[in-house]
Amino acid sequence: MKRDDRRGERFTYEGVDISPATGEVTSRYSLDGRPFREVVHLPGDLDWGSPGVAAAARVLFLLSGISYYKTAAPPVIDLGDTPVTADEIAFLREFYVQGLGEFSYVNDLPIDDLQIVGGRPDLAEPVPWQLPEERPLIPFGGGIDSVVVVEETKQQFPDSSLFIVGRFDPIEDAAAVTGLPIVRASRTLDPQVLRSRELGFLNGHVPVTGVLSAIAVLAAVLDSRSAVIMSNEWSASSPTIEVDGRGINHQYSKSLDFESGFRTLLGAVLPGFRYFSALRPYSELWVAERFAQLPEYHPVFRSCNRAFHVDPALRASAWCGECDKCAFIDLILAPFLPAEQLRAVFGGREPLDRTEMLPRFRGLLGDTAATKPFECVGDVGECRVALELAAARPDRAGNPVLAQLRAEQPPAPAPADRYFAPMGEHFIEAPYAADDLLV
Structure with a gap:
């Protein structure tokens, strides 16, 4: 088979750095020698000394690489010296192949040949996550799903908190109505990704809810929260389109399949931590x-998605x-x-x-x-x-x-x-x- 010349050769996981002083987790990657760097910032007054922080940061590092891999979608991902288990590698491959199903379809670029190599098996010991009371963290987007989850949850657990990435006026307006505190994060993509056309990168949808889920888990660990409660309903598991007998789901990282795999991954490193969608059985x-x-x-x-454009100047009011x-x-x-x-x-x-x-x-x-x-x-x-x-x-x-x-x-x-x-x-x-x- 002729090699698609749009594809790179190798995507490499270079490392992840945790800086309690600045409240930052920096994930570093490279694609055929081109470096990428993503920074997630969380408040410095949270518990950066918690033993679960390193485990949660490693999970975030594993998932957030997908935004940079897709720039040239090479057939090989090299985990380098990243501590990782065989089960995590299997989950990660599923996350890439299924999560980039729409990207692959729209770009007519199959990535079923993806190989994941490298990594080392010497993980740190699991960090049991048992808190004396339930203190849920609820990712909040200001739409009908997360509003319903917040209202149902806070009645039973008053010590609930919202989790919000970035700052968008519509989310802020709805968040104010909830009356709940906010744990806020920011995610700074490598600026090269925002110049995709200029730099000749491939472009398309990534399973961003998976990345945001990992950031939410990190935020929950830092804020001593017992659970991350998602707002993904039953039909999020339905394929958007079927091609050659295979379902392609725009909402893969909101699906039951992703939820199941991500729960298994978390259960091995943070046993006792709760991650689930409160709307999963509902239409x-x-x-x-x-x-x-x-x-x-x-x-x-x-x-309306036009309210959440990456470029603030293009956001609909x-x-x-x-x-x-x-x-x-x-x-x-x-x-x-x-x-x-x-x-x-x-x-x-x-x-x-x-x-x-x-x-x-x-x-x-x-x-x-x-x-x-x-x-x-x-x-x-x-x-x-x-x-x-x-x-x-x-x-x-x-x-x-x-x-x-x-x-x-x-x-x-x-x-x-x-x-x-x-x-x-x-x-x-x-x-x-x-x-x-x-x-």
């Missing part, structure tokens, strides 16, 4: 119904009302919120009010002529049930978008009730699990 419809009952968040929440994420949030909330309230959320640009948005909705609904978007959106079944429920609302009578979509689409899957009850595997244990999840 987006279940989440949306509960979010609709939290009116204090309706004016401030945001799930309000819902754009045009992207796939806006269309999905509108559709999933439409059964549960009055039409006028949703119009207000979107500032008069509600997607369901505009026929030019029909192609976006067709993609969400599984139209054979459209493609499900590479976005964090629900599965086709959830969207079709939402369509039926929204169209049945009296305040949506005569809506041309809903009428057109109902005329085009097959009936919603039955029974619809299954989307409002727990379904599927999960890792939620007592004391966090509701009674109906422990039977």
Whole structure:
């Protein structure tokens, strides 16, 4: 097979440095001699002397390399002198191959030949993580999923805290409503990555939730937190597209497969540490119904991805009302919120009010002529049930978008009730699990 000349030769893990004085963890990599350096900063007044810090920093080092590997996607990853087990290498390969599935597909660049070499087996002893009480840390993005998790969790565990990476106005507005303290981190990518086009790098989606999960674990260790509670729901495990019998999932690092593998990795180095998604057995419809009952968040929440652009100058100051994420949030909330309230959320640009948005909705609904978007959106079944429920609302009578979509689409899957009850595997244990999840 002819070698793809877009690919490099070897990606190398050079080392990770911990600086308590500056509150920084610096991960160093290289690709065919080109160095990369990523810095994660956390508050210096946290417990940098905790014995779990080195273990958590090593996990972060393993996962964050993916942002630099993809610049030329070589067939070999060299772990150098990184302490690592055979099980961790297997997990890491899965993280790269599955997590870069969308990247590989969009760039027409198979990476199934990836080999991981190097590393040394002499890991430090595991650090048991047993705290006297539950003090959860909740990664918070300001959208409906994490809002519902926060509100459910803080009722039971008042000593909960939010975890936020960076600073984005929509997240800050919603975080203020929670009333919870914040453990804040910053992640500084190597500036070369932001010059990808200029430097001729490959570009595309990376499983960033996996990297953020590792930063959250480090933050939890530093702040003596017992658990990291994610907000990834049931349909995050659904493939975005199937190619040659293989599922490619934009949300891989939000999926049950990633959660399972990452839990196993953590269990070996920080036994007793809890990492799980509180929404894993629930549909987006279940989440949306509960979010609709939290009116204090309706004016401030945001799930439009244009609000979170890397370049602050390009960030949208309000819902754009045009992207796939806006269309999905509108559709999933439409059964549960009055039409006028949703119009207000979107500032008069509600997607369901505009026929030019029909192609976006067709993609969400599984139209054979459209493609499900590479976005964090629900599965086709959830969207079709939402369509039926929204169209049945009296305040949506005569809506041309809903009428057109109902005329085009097959009936919603039955029974619809299954989307409002727990379904599927999960890792939620007592004391966090509701009674109906422990039977």
